[in-house]
Amino acid sequence: MAAYWPEPIVSVQALSQTGVTTVPSRYVKPSHQRPVLNSAQSDAEMEIPVLDMGDVWGKPEGLMLVRKACEEWGFFQMVNHGVNHALMEKVRGAWREFFELPIDEKRKFANSPDTYEGYGSRLGVVKDAKLDWSDYFYLNYLPSSIRNPSKWPSHPTKIREFIEEYGEEVKKLCERLVETLSESLGLEPNCLMKALGGEDKVGASLRTNFYPKCPQPHLTLGLSSHSDPGGITILLPDEKVSGLQVRRGDGWVTVKSVPNALVVNMGDQIQILSNGIYKSVEHQVIVNPGMDRVSLAFFYNPRSDIPIGPVEELLTESRPALYKPIRFDEYRLLIRQNGPSGKNQVDSLLSSK
Template sequence: MRNALNALNCCRELVKKYSEDVVKLGGKLMKIFSRNLGLKENYLEEAFGGEGNIGACLRVNYYPKCPQPGLTLGISPHSDPGGMTLLFPDEKVSGLQVCHKNNWVTVKPLPNAFIVNLGDQLQVLSNANYRSVEHRVIVNAEKERVSLAYFYNPRGDIPIKPAEELITEDNPPLYPCMTFNEYRLYIRTRGTLWKGSS
């Protein structure tokens, strides 16, 4: 029993440290994305709730090997409703596919590298200068697969809308203002507001 508790505590500390580091990486990326849009460096992070107030969660995905992979998907096509997903993939087994020009393209993982999927909330804030990535997961006939998906999201009660600085007469707002909580409820009951693929 003591060994199990020690292992659990060790795992808890490891996940806590991993989470802290991935949130820092997310914050750095948000600064880069903001500058790239011509906005103040902290604009996107502040729109998400500010440092220490963003919504974040870790999901560990396990995909067992499947003798008939053509008959099933690991995860069906979707775009992530939040801000961005920092995915640490299984380096040995590909499974993530993104939709590009109506074709599914397999993403080949690189050693010690994250895959960053932009989500719906960055599409809204950027007024579609950034596009949410439509993706799916396929399974493998011979190998199981594990991935760590860290969701970097806005706080649920903050209104999200296209940045005023990006709105002009020729470039009106493309999306209505709503909180992340309202958006999640909307897509569960009515489906997505737009097609996120590029």
């Protein structure tokens, strides 16, 4: 894969801070991809499910709530999830402080498209592509053998400590969730984890997104429509500024943050493993004309070097395997080369293709 970006990298935050009044053309989306803001569409009052995990774990009726959310939405918000609320606030605040550092300090951690690890402002290496209105910091977390804290930010004070603490709590949450998803599909509790490669071999990464205020939010997106390529994603949203939108039919539902909640969504690998019973759903991020926004996405992914295909126990004569197996390292390369592209990636694996 290319080790360099096809064009010079521009920090969107630095661009926003100059006080520009129009969005540069490289960020202006084609008309059919632009967000619909403040629309009166019927989906506007809909909300993704909110699950109290105290009512889910260890309770058969709770498994049905999870299954319904995963089948119908592919997304839900979790409360009583077990992650320390004060820690959530500390790690989010520390990342806000990082993004407020001078641009020269942040550029010490500039990334390249070979691993994406570090500070960046674009996805994909397609020359002259339309870019998203966001900056980010991406870091590897699991397996621990690929973790390199020297690539993590060193300022503000304690940010590395907070990343480590938050990562460990969310890792435990993901392990419990994978077991819950397995049981909700009628499988043995450890079935999905084994299919992902085992909890000591799974991968995980953290992407902190910074969406600067934007003078023309109707022309661009903070993150283009896509489904997540991995297993499950745990999102720590910005409680003050909404931005995440989930596709619902032909429209979009803006997710309204619930205090101290985490958002979970199914990635493409869970859609593949469940043979299409659970869906990875397209989502995108809109930007705000007057406020910056920060969110943290923790991606819990399969072991990268084993084929991932539908779980055998879920196959029947009437519902044979819908997807061709693929290794996650091959699959992830598609989005790293091309950037976000709706559901094109997982659809390309359909056996009928």
